[in-house]
Amino acid sequence: MTEKLALELQNHFGDRLQTDVHMARYTTARVGGAVRWFAESTTAAQLAADARFLWELAVPFRILGNGSNILVSDHGWQGMMLSNQAKAVTFDLNPTQPILKAESGAALSAVVRAATERGLSGFEWAAGIPGTVGGAVYGNAGAHGEDTAQILALAEILHRVKGILSLTSAQMGYQYRSSTFKREPGQAVILTASFNLIPSTPALVKEKVEGFNLKRRSSQPVGASMGSTFKNPANDFAGRLIEAAGLKGTKVGGVEVSPVHSNFLINDGSASAQDYHQLISLVQKTVKNKFSVDLELEIEFLGEWQD
Numbered sequence: 001m002t003e004k005l006a007l008e009l010q011n012h013f014g015d016r017l018q019t020d021v022h023m024a025r026y027t028t029a030r031v032g033g034a035v036r037w038f039a040e041s042t043t044a045a046q047l048a049a050d051a052r053f054l055w056e057l058a059v060p061f062r063i064l065g066n067g068s069n070i071l072v073s074d075h076g077w078q079g080m081m082l083s084n085q086a087k088a089v090t091f092d093l094n095p096t097q098p099i100l101k102a103e104s105g106a107a108l109s110a111v112v113r114a115a116t117e118r119g120l121s122g123f124e125w126a127a128g129i130p131g132t133v134g135g136a137v138y139g140n141a142g143a144h145g146e147d148t149a150q151i152l153a154l155a156e157i158l159h160r161v162k163g164i165l166s167l168t169s170a171q172m173g174y175q176y177r178s179s180t181f182k183r184e185p186g187q188a189v190i191l192t193a194s195f196n197l198i199p200s201t202p203a204l205v206k207e208k209v210e211g212f213n214l215k216r217r218s219s220q221p222v223g224a225s226m227g228s229t230f231k232n233p234a235n236d237f238a239g240r241l242i243e244a245a246g247l248k249g250t251k252v253g254g255v256e257v258s259p260v261h262s263n264f265l266i267n268d269g270s271a272s273a274q275d276y277h278q279l280i281s282l283v284q285k286t287v288k289n290k291f292s293v294d295l296e297l298e299i300e301f302l303g304e305w306q307d
């Protein structure tokens with residue numbers, strides 16, 4: 001790192017700048033090495049200013065939501081992590097089309113809670129997903145047959161080349177657990193998102209949320225993980241294929257294919273990111289050999305890995 005770059009980063013970020021920050025603390029799988037630089041951005045405006053600054057300096061960076069869908073190498077990553085702490089949530093309570101607008105660092109749990117309190121339906125499916133609004137808009141998070149694409153009204157996005165964009169759901173290139181921006185990582189920052197909700201009552205919304213929570217608790221394991229590791233292939237389930245391949249309970253180092261739900265890889269507290277990488281490769285190879293199915297990753301890797 002040149003002295004000049006260090007000085008420029010220090011001048012822009014001031015006290016917010018940290019170096020060599022380990023990602024195990026910031027990811028739900030509780031693994032991952034150190035990123036070169038790390039800073040928190042506390043408003044959407046600050047997030048945008050930080051991103052513009054880093055693009056101008058050609059410093060590679062990623063936005064960190066709740067770290068529930070990303071695996072950082074044990075060797076770390078020579079870039080900057082902008083930890084998204086922009087969390088404001090507001091409502092436009094127009095009776096015909098209520099809208100919830102959130103900064104992208106808002107936790108999905110907070111958004112679901114706020115919508116429930118106001119008796120607004122549409123976001124219940126996100127209960128129990130430990131991510132942020134930005135992570136959900138980026139990856140088209142979903143559950144119980146519903147997803148982000150179905151309720152997103154408008155996303156405010158800062159694109160590296162195109163500047164500020166206001167995109168509707170139809171303009172996000174949404175596919176199952178994917179978007180244009182997930183297919184070109186690092187090129188855009190989701191700043192805010194507005195969602196179309198449906199007038200209901202707090203009691204009815206709460207009932208639906210509790211139903212989903214119950215379903216999740218009865219079908220998903222506890223313990224550190226990234227949730228579903230692989231996307232479900234067309235007309236099938238990744239978990240079913242992994243189990244049918246005889247991999248349930250398989251361990252590499254401190255990571256195990258969950259005996260409860262085979263698409264969840266659980267850290268027993270001693271796992272490394274490389275253990276995850278190896279178990280993921282083993283699962284993909286075994287399922288490919290047995291069923292000729294390529295299991296595509298839902299999660300993302302960052303940094304260098306050994307095969």
Ligand SMILES: Cc1cc2nc3c(=O)[nH]c(=O)nc-3n(C[C@H](O)[C@H](O)[C@H](O)COP(=O)(O)OP(=O)(O)OC[C@H]3O[C@@H](n4cnc5c(N)ncnc54)[C@H](O)[C@@H]3O)c2cc1C
Pocket residue numbers: 028062063064065066067068069070084104105128129130131132133134135136137138139140141142143185188189190191225226227228300
């Ligand atoms: C127990 C458990 C259960 C889960 N259940 C589900 C489920 O039911 N359905 C589902 O879809 N997912 C599920 N997940 C996965 C995960 O929670 C979601 O994908 C979530 O949307 C990821 O959000 P995040 O904030 O944690 O993203 P992160 O992991 O922090 O980031 C993921 C990617 O998104 C990018 N990103 C994040 N924010 C922004 C932004 N503002 N702008 C640009 N890029 C951004 C990051 O740079 C990174 O590339 C589960 C995970 C766990 C651990």
